[in-house]
Amino acid sequence: MYHAIVRRRIRQLFDAVNQGDAEPVLEQFAPRFEHSFLGDHALSGTRRTLAATRRWYERLYRLLPDIHFDLREVLVSGGPWNTIVVVAWNETNSGTDGVRTHNQGYHVVHLSWGRASRLVICPDTAGLKATLDRLARAGNEEAHAAPIVDI
Template identity: 50%
Template sequence: MYHAMVRRRVIAAFAGLSAGRIEAVTDELAPDAQHYFVGTHALSGTRRTPDAMRAGYERLLRLLNGISFSVQEVRVSGGPWRTQVQAIWTETNRGTDGVVTSAEGVNLIEIRWGRVTPVRIYPDTAALEATLQRISRKGTPEALSPPLTS
């Protein structure tokens, strides 16, 4: 029962982000949460403050217009004191240039007593970096900005 509830919350967070609602993700975070996005590109970085996490999601929505997540699988283990989640997903976006791209990835999430503590995001970095390079060449310089960290 508990694992099913966690699965529903994770899927709802991805659906909310797909609808452009950053708070669908940020409202799930513990006050001391850490947000790690692998890579060395404009969306990567380790963020430790709510403002930095929000800024990261705002940049994601700006650069990858119309981003939409399809969650293939959510694996949940552990109890409410330390729940481990693997969310396997595919995202589709239009970039800032209208070109539709799609890529896969996984989020590794830890939940303690109902709040997300760390979240680690592992996208297909080759596909993501190619998209960021392309939209930069087509007039979006923010796509090559340094990672947002805090």
């Protein structure tokens, strides 16, 4: 039963992101958390504060305003005190230049008593970097900005 509840909640959070609303995701973080995105580009890096993580989601929506995730699989393991969730997804977006692109990847989430203490986003970084490079060539300077990180 617990795993079904977690799967449903994860799907709801992705639905919110698909609608351009990161607030439900931000509300799920534990007081101490880590939000990481793999790679070396404008969306990469690690954040440990809500302020930096909010700025990251704001950048995500500025760069990929119609980003949409289709979940392939949501795997849940563990009890409420130590839950690991792996989400396999396909993602589409039009970027700020209107060119439709596709990507795929995984989110790995560690939950403790329903709160996210760690979120690691693992996309196809080569595909994302190509999209960001294309956006920069089209004049979007933020596509090549330094990652949003904090200590």
